[in-house]
Amino acid sequence: MSSPVEQIPPHRKPIGSDPYRPLYHFSPPANYLGDPNGTIFWKGKYHLFYQYNPDGAFDNSRRMHWGHAVSTDLVHWDDLPIALTPTPGGPDRSGCWSGGAVNNNGVPTLIYYGHPEGNCIAMGDDELITWEKHPANPVIPYPPDGDSWRPFDPCAWWEGDRWYSISGGKLEGIGDTAFLCRSKDLIHWEYMHPFYISELDKAPESDCAVPDFFPLGDRHVLLFASHDRGVQYYIGDYADYRFYPKHHGRMNFGDFGVESGHLCAGFTLLDGRNRRIFFGWIPEGRRETVQRAAGWAGVMSLPRVLSLSDAGTLEVEPVPELTVLRRNHRQLSNLRMSPDTSIALDEVGGECLEILATFDPGDANALGVKVCCSPDDDEQTLLFYSPGDKCLVLDADRSSVNPDVVSRGVQRGPLELAAHEFLTLHIFIDRSVIEIFANNRQCLTKRIYPARQDSRDVHLFARGGTAKLKSIDVWDLAAIWDA
The missing domain is CATH 2.60.120.560 (Exo-inulinase; domain 1)
Structure with a gap:
C-alpha cells in the first residue's frame, strides 16, 4: 500500500509532503483559501465554492476569486476550474467576495458581493463549470448617500412568488444585523428593512458577515461570522419577513483572523437526504510570512450535520460518510x-x-x-x-x-x-x-x-x-x- 503522501495527485505532492498539510481535510492544491461560499447540492453532487487568492498563500481582498471543488460523498473532492474571477473595469474589479448559490428555475445562479460596487449574480451551465455574469451587475448597488443599509455578502432564497436576499451588516450603536431585499427575477431588487435586530443588548456582535439563513426543524437559523469572534448563530422565529432571534450561540471560542487558527466563517447546504451540511473555514495559526513560504494557507473543516434537539438547541456531528x-x-x-x-x-x-x-x-x-x-x-x-x-x-x-x-x-x-x-x-x-x-x-x-x-x-x-x-x-x- 502506498503512503498517504504518495496517494496525493501529482499537482499536490510538492506541498502535500509538508508535515503540517492536512491529509483528509479539504484544501486547494495551493495558495490561499478563505470563506466557504455558494455551497450547493446539485444533481447528486456536493459543490463547494470558496474564497481563493490565485497569487499566493496570503489574504488579498482585492484579488479574491471563487475556487470550486465537487464531491459525490463529502469525503473525496475533485478540483474544478475557478468559478468567478474579478472583471477588469467591472463592478467586481476589486474582488469577488462572499455570497451564496440558488437554483433559479433550473439555472444554477451565484449571488455575491462584487467589490466595490454591490451584489452581483452569475449564471452557470448544468455542470456548474462555466459562469456568465449578468450585464445588469451590480443587481443590488449601493443606495443613495444617507441610507443606513448596504449590500454585502448576500444569501438568497425563494419564498412565495419572490426572491429574498439578505446582506450582512451592522447598525451603528446597535450591533450586528442584516438587510432584506426582494425581487421577482433576481435582477431588479427593492430594499425592505433590517432583517433582524440584535438582542445581545449588553454585548452585540461587531457585525454580521457571510450570513446564511435557513429553516431547521420547526425554527429558523441565521448562521454568520463576526470579524471579532468568528462563526456565530441565532436560532429564532421567522414571520412577516423578519427574523426574531431567541437564542444566540457560538461555533468559535477564539479570536478571528488569518493567524488565529480558529473557525472563522461557515456556510451550509441542504442535500438530497434533507440534511443541513455545514462547512467552515479554518485559517492558519502560523505567522503570515511562514504561510507565504509554505505555498498554502487555510483548510475547510470536516463537513458537519446540523440539527435541532428536542429542546430546540443546536446539535452538530461529523458526517457519517467519513467512516x-x-x-x-x-x-x-x-x-x-x-x-x-x-x-x-x-x-x-x-x-x-x-x-x-x-x-x-x-x-x-x-x-x-x-x-x-x-x-x-x-x-x-x-x-x-x-x-x-x-x-x-x-x-x-x-x-x-x-x-x-x-x-x-x-x-x-x-x-x-x-x-x-x-x-x-x-x-x-x-x-x-x-x-x-x-x-x-x-x-x-x-x-x-x-x-x-x-x-x-x-x-x-x-x-x-x-x-x-x-x-x-x-x-x-x-x-x-x-x-
Whole structure:
C-alpha cells in the first residue's frame, strides 16, 4: 500500500509532503483559501465554492476569486476550474467576495458581493463549470448617500412568488444585523428593512458577515461570522419577513483572523437526504510570512450535520460518510482513571486519527484526552470536560514548540451534562488540525503544529477525582486524495 503522501495527485505532492498539510481535510492544491461560499447540492453532487487568492498563500481582498471543488460523498473532492474571477473595469474589479448559490428555475445562479460596487449574480451551465455574469451587475448597488443599509455578502432564497436576499451588516450603536431585499427575477431588487435586530443588548456582535439563513426543524437559523469572534448563530422565529432571534450561540471560542487558527466563517447546504451540511473555514495559526513560504494557507473543516434537539438547541456531528477513511482499528474498554494521573495508550498514537471515547465522569474535576503528546510532555494538546465550569475545553498552550506558531491559548465551549449522562468525545486529528465533538452538542476547532516527530502519543487523564473510560475506539484515517 502506498503512503498517504504518495496517494496525493501529482499537482499536490510538492506541498502535500509538508508535515503540517492536512491529509483528509479539504484544501486547494495551493495558495490561499478563505470563506466557504455558494455551497450547493446539485444533481447528486456536493459543490463547494470558496474564497481563493490565485497569487499566493496570503489574504488579498482585492484579488479574491471563487475556487470550486465537487464531491459525490463529502469525503473525496475533485478540483474544478475557478468559478468567478474579478472583471477588469467591472463592478467586481476589486474582488469577488462572499455570497451564496440558488437554483433559479433550473439555472444554477451565484449571488455575491462584487467589490466595490454591490451584489452581483452569475449564471452557470448544468455542470456548474462555466459562469456568465449578468450585464445588469451590480443587481443590488449601493443606495443613495444617507441610507443606513448596504449590500454585502448576500444569501438568497425563494419564498412565495419572490426572491429574498439578505446582506450582512451592522447598525451603528446597535450591533450586528442584516438587510432584506426582494425581487421577482433576481435582477431588479427593492430594499425592505433590517432583517433582524440584535438582542445581545449588553454585548452585540461587531457585525454580521457571510450570513446564511435557513429553516431547521420547526425554527429558523441565521448562521454568520463576526470579524471579532468568528462563526456565530441565532436560532429564532421567522414571520412577516423578519427574523426574531431567541437564542444566540457560538461555533468559535477564539479570536478571528488569518493567524488565529480558529473557525472563522461557515456556510451550509441542504442535500438530497434533507440534511443541513455545514462547512467552515479554518485559517492558519502560523505567522503570515511562514504561510507565504509554505505555498498554502487555510483548510475547510470536516463537513458537519446540523440539527435541532428536542429542546430546540443546536446539535452538530461529523458526517457519517467519513467512516470510509477508517483503517487499523484499535479498541480499549473499562479503564479506571485515578485522580491526577495520566494513562498512556500504547499503539494508539498517530498524526491522522479518529478517536471515539466514552467516559463516566465520576467525581473528577476534569477528564479527557491528551493528544499529539511527546514522550516528555514537552508538546501536548489537552481535550477535556470540566464539570465545574460546564465546559468543553481545548488547551493548545503547549501544542507546539515551533516559534512560528502564534495561535495557542485555551478555548472553552459551554457543555452541560445531565445527571448520570456519560461524556462522549469524538476527536479528529489531521496533522495540524483538531476538531473535537462532545455529545453532539458542542464542537471546538483548532490548528496546532507539533514540531517534534515523536509528538504522536495519546493519553487519558482525570483530575481531582476518579473517572472511568467506558470505551475508546481509535482509527488511522486515510488521505482523501486518490492516486
